[in-house]
Amino acid sequence: MKLFLASGNAHKAAELQGLAVAAGLPVEIVSARAVGGMPAVEEDTGTFVGNARKKALALRARLPADAWALADDSGLCVDELGGGPGVESAYYAGPEGDGAANLAKLVETLRGVPEARRGAHFICVLVVAGPEGAEQVFEGKCPGRLSHEPRGGAGFGYDPLFVPDGHALSFSELGDAIKSTLSHRARAWAKLAEWLRRR
Secondary structure (H helix, E strand, C coil): CCHHHHHHHHHHHHHHHHHHCCCCCCEEEEEHHHHHHCCCCCCCCCCHHHHHHHHHHHHHHCCCCCCCEEEEEEEEEEEEEEEEEEEHHHHHCCCCCCEEEHHHHHHCCCCCCHHCEEEEEEEEEEEEECHHCCCCEEEEEEEECCCCCCCCCCCCCCCCEECCCCCCHHHHHHHHHHHHHHHHHHHHHHHHHHHHHHH
């Protein structure tokens, strides 16, 4: 089965393909580039589910009638920031910002915040949209806390700052093999994989 990924993010495509392989599923994650690229989508719904649905439906409109689109919306929710940056995680440092700028801004924003108030969780919502309006939604969360400074060189986004519950190392330090067993995306994917098996 092919799932056309509604994203231009190469990291996400590789991570999801790795999760499919690890689950033993005969699923190919195909980049939106294969069908002319991802249409422009304004992520303005204010929710992870709404944004993921918008992206899935935008790509679905470009696909053959029997194809399925897969969209992901994910972010980091920080307790001290009332759940922010949340759905704005990718744009936290502004529309021109990138992963490094977002990370730097978060480090600065939380400077001086004590350990007891550095709780956070990653959330991932996966939406698959298929023929005749078929749709499924899967959600995964990974609770943890934020270190005071970025640690480790692997991963992307906020990974160097995020320490998942039960671990002393950041996602960047733990590496992909461990991250892929406990991340928010892995947990959402596990639910999607179960649905695929039932199909």
